[in-house]
Amino acid sequence: MTHIATSVATVSLSGSLDEKMRAIADAGFDGFEVFEPDLISSPDLPADIAKKAADLGLTLDLYQPFRDADSADPEQFARNLVRAEHKFDVMEQLGCDLLLVCSSPLAGAVRDDALLVEQMAILAERAHRRGMRLAYEALAWGAHVNTYRHAWDIVRQVDHPALGTCLDSFHILSRGDDSAGIREIPGEKIFFLQLADAPHLVMDVLQWSRHHRCFPGQGSFDLARFGADVAASGYSGPWSLEIFNDVFRHSDTGRTASDAHRSLLYLQEQVRDVETPSAGNDLFAPPPPGPIENVVSLRIAAGPAKAAQLGTTLRHLGFDLTAAHSEHGLSLFTQGPLAVAVDTTVDTLWTAPGVPAHLPALAQIGIRSERPDLWLTRARALGVTASTVSMPGVADATDAVVRLAVTGATSLDLRTRHSAGAWQSAFDLAPKVVQENRACVSHVDHIALAVPAESWDGVMLLLRSVFGMVPHEGQDVVDAIGLVRSRALTLATASGTIRLSLNMVPGRPSDSDPLPAARRGGVGHVAFGCEDIYAAASAMTERGLTPLRISPNYYRDLDARFGLGSETLDAMQRLGILYDADGTGGEFFHFFTETVGDDLFFEVVQRVGGYEGYGETNSAVRLAAQLQY
Template identity: 65%
Template sequence: MSTPVRTSIATVSLSGTLEEKLVAIAAAGFDGFEVFEPDFVASPWSPKELRTRAADLGLTLDLYQPFRDFDSRSEDQFARNLVRAQRKFELMEELGCETLLVCSSPLPTASHDDGQLVEQFSALAELASEHGKKVAYEALAWGGHVNTYRHAWKIVEEVDHPSLGTCLDSFHILSRGDDPAGIRDIPGEKIFFLQLADAPFMAMDILQWSRHHRNFPGQGSFDLSTFAGHVHAAGYTGPWSLEIFNDVFRRADTQRTAVDAHRSLLHLEEQVSAAVSVGDGPELFTAPERTPLEGIVSLRVAAGPAKQDQLHTMLSSVGFHLVGRHRDHDLQLWRHGLLTIAVDATAGTVWSAPGLPADLPVLTQIGIRATEPEVWGRRALALEVPVEQVRLPGSADENAEVPDVVRLKVTDATSIDLRGPGSAAAWESAFDIYPLSAARNRAEASVLTGIDHVALAVPAESWDSVMLLLRSVFEMHPHEGLDVTDSVGLMRSQALTLVQDGSGNTLRISLNMVDGSRSGLPTVRRGGVSHVAFSCENIFAAAATMADWGYAPLPLSPNYYEDLEARFGLNAELLDRMRGAGILYDADAHGEFFHLFTPTVGADLFFEVVQRVGGYEGYGEVNSAVRLSAQLRAE
């Protein structure tokens, strides 16, 4: 029976002292670690003390790294480099570490002669063998001569020594655009080590990209599942290790980063497992499969007393009305057809947290209907995401083990609630419900049909963690990230989508990066960041009906419509109708997009109504600056 994949992480990936890093690595569930030489050099521990502490924590020391600039055109320098290598092998003996990482050299003095490189690495391999050690040769993407994995493997293959193999690093390979399919041609036993890193696509110097912007699998843009699938198919059986250089991670909470790191490897294993046939290699992790979701059906907004009147006015203007109040909490139930929004003014909720302006409206819960929330709970727990399983008073069987709601904390302010089929009735039983107007109900049926997407404010230090949670648990697909320029600055925005085959339901969440407060909650960005976009079938009919309910169009610049006519060739009649209702427009190769906005409630939250025509895939991001300018004028 095969054994699970062993997981490892380089100490450079985390903040803190070496002691703090090892404790966090062990607590997160890793099997081992790579010691980054500067971490060890700065540590007060002797080699024996590090070896003992690692063993006490149940960790193996999988790699000592990096050994730089080994090869040289100068024979005198090469002789000196062999002395350095011997000292490292002696140190590794004390540490209890078997493998040394040697990087290709970027220096002008590096050898550019493959024959000389073969001679030098033959000598290094023989020295390693004398000490019972191994050398993993890695091609740096910016190496002066050897800068591709194929070239590094060519040197290793020509040396043909049992103590010399190659190290494959996903960043060095994928950042260059290399095709990783050739990895399958490398014998698995000659792949001595595997280092994994994701990264967003960036147009910048590779060295700077590598040193500052790597992140964990599932947080960037690389196709790591295909890459790791090639490594697995080659027969590699060693650790899957993370080597991450990231400025945010270096100052983030050590334990939280380590937990995210381990989750990212589990998620990657699951992706590879779904794509490859079962072989003789290590057993890949799998989690319970996703079950159907019916989309977002409810929201909770926390707002203090001073902002509630403004929030109520805005809800009424888009067709929501108050239908009940909770008997035990300061919680109001607002409804539009099948859509529900709970307005929470209960003392001690998130709006009163330190660092946030008093009464700021905050989106605190996103309710998604799930046929089997308990399966999602098991899936999240398997991926090491904490969950709260809730049985609601008034459930059909309050003693049943199956939860009505599975709650996942996404940001410090907002959770996702996966609600079972009976949760709505059970939850509503705790409210005093008011009688509704039949005429109002009939009018609603032709206006808002659902929730198209939700946008969340995410502090910069939580960005990668939130991204990983949504991609691992829900397998949401990220769109290309955007830097949105508007009249109050520059904001990074990232949309994620989950399209469920056969169900017709699409889950869309957009993340907007903001500065964080001391509490870990997002600080206010004047002009709005968080919002809820409601879908409709006919935006012109929706705007007309909403006008009867008190909706006033945002004052959009006339220049905007002149530009639309020039860009898209829209006819004058359509432009006049859009201008009169404050409707904005975009189109892509798949369809069209019409949308309108409310003013902001406070400084952050606002509502949007959208109509998608055809298969339009975007969010109308090109209109962000126009929208924000109009909202600022409406304050």
């Protein structure tokens, strides 16, 4: 079976052209687009670049861009033809026969279709004489041609073998255009396909395009439907990425290239789910995901300095110290089916290269799956680094724990019941006496992870591509310090819902930061779920918990907004409980612990009536209370 060729524009990556080409090859791409500024700034001549590409096993798929080809001024158009001939000279040396021609946004652009057809026919014939082809693309901000339908109509009228169209998902979807019309374009007249995702933003489309594009699976466009329309047209050329993104342009070249290639594989899988045309047989089909249940364990790196404080907080939350490990410095706290291991040996975790996490910090999230091996093969097929961890006393390879790094500090561990039992049995020191109290919490409701800005899009892509997590609309929370960007992802399972919230704050935290992460935004925490928030809060208070103190002004405002009654409000204020409702019968009750160390804190929640949010409206109140603490 053949596969769809993958390509990427060099503008999508950081570094020199030589560094980009090596990263593109290492990531598994078949070819690349040469972005003219990268070539101009390279010390290598075009022929040398062509040789390096061949040595790396890469094809040169497109040379771009040729801007402002048409002009209402005949003299200017004549000069444009001279420019084009110079482009063809370079392309001959590169061994590349396809040139991207963009519709013009200039005031002097041709505004008459008949004249535009005439000029594009002349340009196409010039290219044909040189053995070149032109891919005509409609810029979303083009002065006259700014839709793919209009660009295709010009190509159709020219009717020249050297002229086809280029489809760019950003220019099409950013305008809200319906991509279904792509099915009506003959596949052989689509000369090139450029793909980009993007978050939904309300801003000038040119600035949106130049700064905020991202890889498929990192934004909000319906690229699966777009890709299905392209596949249905019969297009058989490369699927290429053209990404203008400020973060990518200074991020690690190899990591960004790997994310880029993974995003194309993930998109092809999504397209297969939407439609299976004849061309669909060439689309990438990764191994299917394995079964998955819920979060059952956590491992928190505390170091010797914070372990006692963390242990005290866990006991307040209803967990009991049930065992310890004689060699690995682990203490095991359990409550019902939940287990939390406190690691006293780890002094430093790293959120990103050169950026240490403040301890305590969440190091591992244990998720129940009876077939971790299936997740391992899927992750590796998508180019995600995953490892296996053998448990003492577990001989069956299918019981090995599969570990995937999510952030620099936190990994996801997929483990079977057997391996989980073996893990807990390895805690060999005598257990403490477990108090016979009713469990205060029953499950992990959600986990909020602090994600460095440069890792944000990569983490989003990993969770969506490997696990199929569904992103929800993002939130920008304004607090007493600054702005916290937050976006939740969920995965429905047979036993509930796995919820992760990615939180990003401006800047890079460091040991020299005068305000640790929690004081700058409190971005990392674990939320446990319960069946009765008042009973849980009361039981935890009896065990010594002091909930985060919330301003009385909040409860006065709550009374005005919801009219909950003085008795209810008094109980909520006494226990530090916050409240939200979704307007359709859903309610959300939650309270917080004080921070443990600098970063970590815990939340206890109760969902009623199908409430699906996270009490986002209360975030600023919680953040202000943490700052005051």
